[in-house]
Amino acid sequence: MYTSLTNRRSFIKKMAAAAAMTAAATMFPGIVFAKEQEAGIPNGNLDWKKGPCRFCGVGCGILVGVENGKAVAVKGDPNSSVNKGLLCVKGYHQTMCIQAKDRLEHALVKKNGTYIKTPLNEALDLVASKMKETIEKHGKDSVAMYTSGQSTIPEGYVASKLMKGAIGTNNLDCNARLCMASAVAGFLTTFGADEPMGCYEDFDYADYYVTWGNNMAEMHPVLFSRMLEQKNKRGAKIIDFATRTSRSSAASDKSILFEPQTDLAVGNAICYEIIKNGWLNKSFVEKHCNLSKGLTNMGYGLEDNYSFTDKPEKINFEEYKAFLEDYTPEKVAKISRVSVKDIKYLASIFGDPNKKVMSLWCMGVNQHTRGTWMNNIIYNIHLLTGKISQPGNGPFSLTGQPSACGTAREVGTFTHKLPKGVVMNPEHRELAAKIWKVPVERIPAKPTYHTTEMFRAVDRGDIKFIWTQVVNPLVSLPRTSRFRPGMEKDSCFVVVSDVFPTPTTDVADVILPASWHIEKSGLYGNSERRTQHWDKMIEGPGETTPDAWMTIQVAKRMGYGDLFPYSEENHVEEIYNEYRQFHEGKKHGMAPLEVLKKESGVIWPYVDGKSTQWRFNAKFDPACSNGEDFHFYGKPDGKAVIWQRPYEPAAESPDNEYPFWLNTGRIIEHWHTGSMTRRIPVLHKAMPHSYVEFHPKDAKALGIRNGEKVKVSSRRGSCVLPASINERGLPTQGQVFVPFFDENMLINDVTLDAFCPISKEPDFKKCAVKIEKA
Amino acid sequence: MPIISYLAHPQDGKKESLINEISQLSSCEVIPAENKDLLIVVTDTNNKEEDEQLKEKIEALDSLKLLAMVSGFDTPKNN
Numbered sequence: 001m002y003t004s005l006t007n008r009r010s011f012i013k014k015m016a017a018a019a020a021m022t023a024a025a026t027m028f029p030g031i032v033f034a035k036e037q038e039a040g041i042p043n044g045n046l047d048w049k050k051g052p053c054r055f056c057g058v059g060c061g062i063l064v065g066v067e068n069g070k071a072v073a074v075k076g077d078p079n080s081s082v083n084k085g086l087l088c089v090k091g092y093h094q095t096m097c098i099q100a101k102d103r104l105e106h107a108l109v110k111k112n113g114t115y116i117k118t119p120l121n122e123a124l125d126l127v128a129s130k131m132k133e134t135i136e137k138h139g140k141d142s143v144a145m146y147t148s149g150q151s152t153i154p155e156g157y158v159a160s161k162l163m164k165g166a167i168g169t170n171n172l173d174c175n176a177r178l179c180m181a182s183a184v185a186g187f188l189t190t191f192g193a194d195e196p197m198g199c200y201e202d203f204d205y206a207d208y209y210v211t212w213g214n215n216m217a218e219m220h221p222v223l224f225s226r227m228l229e230q231k232n233k234r235g236a237k238i239i240d241f242a243t244r245t246s247r248s249s250a251a252s253d254k255s256i257l258f259e260p261q262t263d264l265a266v267g268n269a270i271c272y273e274i275i276k277n278g279w280l281n282k283s284f285v286e287k288h289c290n291l292s293k294g295l296t297n298m299g300y301g302l303e304d305n306y307s308f309t310d311k312p313e314k315i316n317f318e319e320y321k322a323f324l325e326d327y328t329p330e331k332v333a334k335i336s337r338v339s340v341k342d343i344k345y346l347a348s349i350f351g352d353p354n355k356k357v358m359s360l361w362c363m364g365v366n367q368h369t370r371g372t373w374m375n376n377i378i379y380n381i382h383l384l385t386g387k388i389s390q391p392g393n394g395p396f397s398l399t400g401q402p403s404a405c406g407t408a409r410e411v412g413t414f415t416h417k418l419p420k421g422v423v424m425n426p427e428h429r430e431l432a433a434k435i436w437k438v439p440v441e442r443i444p445a446k447p448t449y450h451t452t453e454m455f456r457a458v459d460r461g462d463i464k465f466i467w468t469q470v471v472n473p474l475v476s477l478p479r480t481s482r483f484r485p486g487m488e489k490d491s492c493f494v495v496v497s498d499v500f501p502t503p504t505t506d507v508a509d510v511i512l513p514a515s516w517h518i519e520k521s522g523l524y525g526n527s528e529r530r531t532q533h534w535d536k537m538i539e540g541p542g543e544t545t546p547d548a549w550m551t552i553q554v555a556k557r558m559g560y561g562d563l564f565p566y567s568e569e570n571h572v573e574e575i576y577n578e579y580r581q582f583h584e585g586k587k588h589g590m591a592p593l594e595v596l597k598k599e600s601g602v603i604w605p606y607v608d609g610k611s612t613q614w615r616f617n618a619k620f621d622p623a624c625s626n627g628e629d630f631h632f633y634g635k636p637d638g639k640a641v642i643w644q645r646p647y648e649p650a651a652e653s654p655d656n657e658y659p660f661w662l663n664t665g666r667i668i669e670h671w672h673t674g675s676m677t678r679r680i681p682v683l684h685k686a687m688p689h690s691y692v693e694f695h696p697k698d699a700k701a702l703g704i705r706n707g708e709k710v711k712v713s714s715r716r717g718s719c720v721l722p723a724s725i726n727e728r729g730l731p732t733q734g735q736v737f738v739p740f741f742d743e744n745m746l747i748n749d750v751t752l753d754a755f756c757p758i759s760k761e762p763d764f765k766k767c768a769v770k771i772e773k774a
Numbered sequence: 775m776p777i778i779s780y781l782a783h784p785q786d787g788k789k790e791s792l793i794n795e796i797s798q799l800s801s802c803e804v805i806p807a808e809n810k811d812l813l814i815v816v817t818d819t820n821n822k823e824e825d826e827q828l829k830e831k832i833e834a835l836d837s838l839k840l841l842a843m844v845s846g847f848d849t850p851k852n853n
C-alpha cells in the first residue's frame with residue numbers, strides 16, 4: 001500500500017490499519033475498504049498511473065501513486081469496470097514487496113558452489129552460450145523454457161518466438177498448465193474456442209451463482225464482493241458446491257458438500273434430472289449442439305512418457321439419455337454423499353427457465369484427473385438448458401493468474417500452442433512462420449513436454465538446459481520431492497529469472513534479476529478476455545531488467561538478432577503490434593495499443609471500435625454468421641458439443657495405510673508460492689505460516705489439539721505443519737486441507753503427479769495421506 | 775505513544791452515526807467498509823492513560839455494538 005514512508009509513525013498507523021483490514025477480510029468474505037485508499041496517502045503531487053493488479057486473474061484496475069520516482073500508494077481504479085475502485089487486501093499492499101531487503105538486484109552466477117555477483121551482460125553471455133552449446137551437443141529438444149501466467153504478453157510472446165520460431169523446439173510450457181489447462185481443453189473440446197463467452201457484467205444479471213469447488217471469497221475476493229452486492233441488492237443467490245466448508249460457504253445461501261472426485265457424477269445427475277423433468281431446451285440443443293463421447297479409463301499419467309489422444313465419436317441423444325441412466329440422483333447420492341434432495345435442488349436451479357444462472361469454477365474443477373471432463377459436464381448443463389452466452393446466463397471459468405488468459409492461453413506459451421492455434425495445424429504453423437519470418441519447417445508439428453513431463457525429463461537427464469521465468473516450480477509443482485533432486489542434478493544447467501530468492505533460485509546455476517510488474521511496461525489479460533496495458537511507473541533497483549528484454553538479449557547473442565529487431569525503450573509496443581497480427585478479425589481482434597493506453601482494459605474480440613461482451617450470441621457478437629440466434633463458430637459446423645463423460649475414481653484414494661484425502665489450495669493473504677506476499681509485512685503477519693486443517697471429529701479421534709505439530713505423509717514424501725481445527729476452513733471428515741504458499745512447509749513434497757490425460761493438468765486436490773503427531 | 779487498530783461493529787442501522795461520532799473524537803481515524811457494517815478505527819495517543827480514556831469514550835457510544843482490538847504498537851515519542 002505505502003512503500004516509501006519517511007515518517008515511521010505514519011507508517012505504523014498504516015500498518016495498524018492494514019492489520020485490521022486483513023483481519024476484517026478473513027472474518028467477512030468480500031469486505032472492501034475503498035475509502036481506506038485515500039486515508040493517509042501522502043500529501044504532495046502524486047502522479048497516479050494506471051495498470052492491472054499484479055496478483056490474481058480477476059484483473060482489478062489499480063492506480064499507483066508515484067512521488068519522486070517511488071511508488072507510495074495504491075488505490076483501486078474507479079474507471080475499471082472490473083473492480084469499480086475496489087481492491088482486496090493483496091491488491092492494496094502489493095507494492096510493499098518491491099523494497100524487500102533480499103531483492104535480487106544483480107545477476108548471480110554459481111561458481112564452485114558459491115553465487116558470485118556478475119554484471120548482467122556477462123550472465124546473459126553465459127546463458128546464451130550454454131543454451132547454444134547444449135543445442136549443438138544434444139539437439140534442440142535438450143533445451144527448455146518454463147514461463148508463467150504471470151508473464152506479460154510481450155514476455156510470453158518473445159519466449160514462444162525464441163523457442164518455436166528461432167530454435168525450433170516445442171519445449172516451452174508454463175505454470176498455467178497447473179491451473180488452467182483443463183479449462184482450455186474444456187473450451188476447445190466443447191466450443192472449439194478458448195476462454196469464457198461472457199464477461200463480469202454477467203454478475204449484474206444472474207439470479208443464481210453456482211460455484212463449483214471454488215472458494216471465491218478468498219481466491220477472487222473482488223468478484224465475490226460483486227456477488228454479495230447483488231445478493232443484498234436483488235436477492236441473487238449463491239450456491240456453494242464444494243468438498244470443504246470455506247469463507248465462501250459461510251457467506252453463501254446454501255452450501256452443499258460432496259465427496260472428492262464425485263462432482264463428475266453429480267454433474268451427470270443434474271443432466272439426468274434436466275432431461276427427466278422436461279427442462280431440456282430442445283430447440284437450442286437441436287439447432288446448436290452435437291453429441292459425442294470419447295475414450296474412457298484413460299489412466300492418470302503417473303508413468304513417465306505417458307501419452308493419450310482422445311478418439312471422439314458422435315452419439316445420438318437417445319444414447320446420451322441411456323448413458324445418464326447410471327446417474328439417477330438416488331445412485332449418485334450413494335457415492336457423492338450429496339443428498340437426493342440437494343441433487344434435485346441443484347438441477348431445479350438450472351431447470352427453471354425463468355432464472356438466470358452463472359456457473360463459476362477455478363481450481364477445484366481444473367486441478368482434477370478428469371478436469372477436461374468436468375469442464376465438459378458443466379457446459380453440458382448450460383447447453384441442455386440453453387443458458388449460455390446471454391447476460392447473466394452462462395458458464396464462467398475463472399482464471400487464477402493475472403495473465404493466464406492474456407499470455408499463457410492467448411499468446412500460447414504451452415508446448416502445443418502458437419500465438420494463433422496449435423503447432424499440430426499446418427495453417428497455424430504457416431501463419432506463425434509468416435509473421436515471425438522463419439521457414440515453416442522450423443516450427444515442429446508435434447508438442448513435446450507438458451509441465452509435469454518437462455520436469456520428469458529434467459530428472460531423467462533428457463533436458464539439459466532449462467530457463468524459468470516468473471515462476472517458482474520447486475514450490476508449486478506436484479511431487480516436488482522428485483523434482484527438487486532432479487533439478488539439483490549436474491546433468492541440467494538451470495537459469496532462473498526472478499525478483500526474489502526462492503527454493504527454485506536455490507538450485508539455479510545462473511540467477512537473473514527480473515524487474516517487478518510496475519518497473520516495466522506490459523500487458524496482462526484477465527478472466528473476462530480483458531487486455532490491460534500499463535506503462536513503466538518506477539525504476540527498478542540495480543541491474544533489474546524486464547524478462548522480455550533478457551530473452552531478446554539472449555536470442556540476439558545466439559544469432560537470432562534479425563528475428564528480434566526490437567528496441568529497449570519500445571519493445572513492449574513493437575512486440576504487441578507484431579502479436580496483434582495473429583488475432584486479426586472478428587473472432588479475436590485485439591484493441592490497438594493507443595486504445596489500451598487510454599482505457600482501463602478492453603475486452604476482445606474488439607471489432608469496429610467495440611468490445612464483444614457475449615460471444616456466440618448474434619445480438620452481441622459480430623462474428624456470428626449463420627443467421628441464427630447463436631453461432632458456436634469455434635467448431636467447423638458452428639455447433640457446440642455435449643460430451644458423454646462418465647464418473648471415474650481418483651488416481652489415488654484413501655486406504656487403510658493412508659486413510660485421509662489431502663486437498664491443497666490457497667488463502668486470501670498469500671499469492672501462490674508466497675514469494676511476494678510473504679515479503680509484505682502485514683500479509684505475512686496475518687498468516688505467517690501454513691497449517692493443516694482437520695475436521696474436529698478426525699482431530700479428536702487422532703488426539704490432535706489445535707496448533708499441535710503433525711506430520712502429513714504420502715507414499716511420496718512428508719511435511720510437518722501445525723494443526724488447525726475450526727479456524728479458517730472446515731474439511732469434510734476424512735479429509736485434510738493444506739495451503740501451499742509456505743516454502744518452509746512444502747506440502748507439494750507430498751502431492752501426487754497424476755494429471756488429466758487430455759489437458760495434462762495435475763490434480764493437487766486429491767491424494768491419500770496418513771497423519772501422525774510430529 | 776500507543777497506536778492501536780480496532781474493528782468497530784455498529785448497532786443495526788447505525789453505521790453512519792458511528793462513523794460521524796468516532797470521526798469527531800480527536801486522535802481517531804475511521805475507515806469504513808464499503809459493503810459491510812464494519813469500521814476500522816486507528817487511535818494514536820500520547821500515552822497509555824490517554825489511550826484508555828479514548829477507548830472508554832468509544833465504548834460509551836450508543837451506536838457501537840462491539841469494539842475488537844486488532845493490533846497495538848507503542849512507539850517512541852520522537853518518531
Ligand code: SF4
Nearest residue numbers: 053055056060088091
Ligand atoms: S481481487 Fe485479485 S486482482 Fe483484485 S485486488 Fe485482489 S488480488 Fe488483485
